[in-house]
Amino acid sequence: MIMRLSMRFLGAITMLGAVALVSPASVAHASLSGPCEATGTFQTGTKSDGSFTVNAKSLGSATVVIPREDTVNWTGAVDVPAQSRSYSGSITVKLPPGFGSVTIDSWNSTSDNVANDGVEEYKLPSLVPAGVTFVVSGQHQEPGATCAGTVHVKIEGGAFDSPLAPVSLVLTGLSGAGFVAVIRPMFRRIV
Amino acid sequence: MKVGRIISTAVLGFLLFLFVGIDLVLFGVVALDSIVLTLFPLLGLVAGTALGVAVSKRRTSTT
Numbered sequence: 001m002i003m004r005l006s007m008r009f010l011g012a013i014t015m016l017g018a019v020a021l022v023s024p025a026s027v028a029h030a031s032l033s034g035p036c037e038a039t040g041t042f043q044t045g046t047k048s049d050g051s052f053t054v055n056a057k058s059l060g061s062a063t064v065v066i067p068r069e070d071t072v073n074w075t076g077a078v079d080v081p082a083q084s085r086s087y088s089g090s091i092t093v094k095l096p097p098g099f100g101s102v103t104i105d106s107w108n109s110t111s112d113n114v115a116n117d118g119v120e121e122y123k124l125p126s127l128v129p130a131g132v133t134f135v136v137s138g139q140h141q142e143p144g145a146t147c148a149g150t151v152h153v154k155i156e157g158g159a160f161d162s163p164l165a166p167v168s169l170v171l172t173g174l175s176g177a178g179f180v181a182v183i184r185p186m187f188r189r190i191v
Numbered sequence: 192m193k194v195g196r197i198i199s200t201a202v203l204g205f206l207l208f209l210f211v212g213i214d215l216v217l218f219g220v221v222a223l224d225s226i227v228l229t230l231f232p233l234l235g236l237v238a239g240t241a242l243g244v245a246v247s248k249r250r251t252s253t254t
Contacts, residue, residue, distance in 0.1 A: 093223070094223070095223065095224060096223070096224055096225060096226060096227075096228035096229045097224075097226045099229070129216075131217075131218070131219035132216055132217060132219060132222075132223055133219070133222035133223060134222075135222060135223065135224045154219075159217050159218045159219065162217070164217055165214075165217045168210055168213045168214050168217055169214060171206075171210045172207065172210035172211055172213075172214055175203055175206040175207040175210055176207050178203045178206075178207075179200070179203040179204055179206075179207045179239070182196065182199055182200045182243070182246065183200060183242045183243075183246055185246050185249060186245060186246050186249060
């Protein structure tokens with residue numbers, strides 16, 4: 001549940017907060033295609049760079065490093081006539097090939113808004129590993145507009161900021177020791 | 192050939208390579224969507240099975 005929530009937050013942040021909050025207005029994606037726009041300003045920002053603003057349209061393929069917790073001022077807009085219409089979309093995190101992806105948020109409703117903004121606070125649990133590149137994809141559809149995009153996101157910090165790293169190292173050591181033990185006879189001399 | 196030894200070597204090879212792949216992700220060497228995470232456990236399974244067969248044959252030949 002915690003992981004699901006954290007991934008939901010991560011997706012929301014990486015999509016610059018403009019996810020389900022931006023009534024049909026839009027979802028923001030880095031490397032964004034389609035008539036959508038979105039920006040997010042991280043108020044505290046990272047330890048190295050301080051406060052920063054991300055514009056989904058101009059981000060390109062750059063990896064966004066985000067702090068583990070912050071407050072984001074987000075905006076989102078879609079260039080379509082302001083009339084009542086249905087919209088839908090989703091955000092997913094890509095997993096290794098063969099495992100598909102995890103949907104961390106989706107939306108489906110009707111509205112006549114074409115732009116929105118807001119402030120979103122987030123705090124990612126320590127279980128979410130820092131320094132790992134997450135590939136987050138999103139898409140938003142409504143009559144006359146289809147937007148899609150992908151963003152590479154990293155949480156600021158090192159591997160040992162998460163308890164997962166030492167646990168994984170211990171398990172690697174244990175399985176390695178077991179593996180060496182079972183293949184050891186191969187290295188014994190035949191007398 | 193001892194089937195039990197082959198299976199245990201294969202399982203341990205699978206686990207070892209799986210955790211090595213996870214370590215590579217957690218330490219930022221490869222991205223979460225990298226094919227390494229898919230291939231490593233399979234490689235471990237194959238390598239473990241092969242080594243298990245080799246160990247088993249060697250043990251049989253020495254007894």
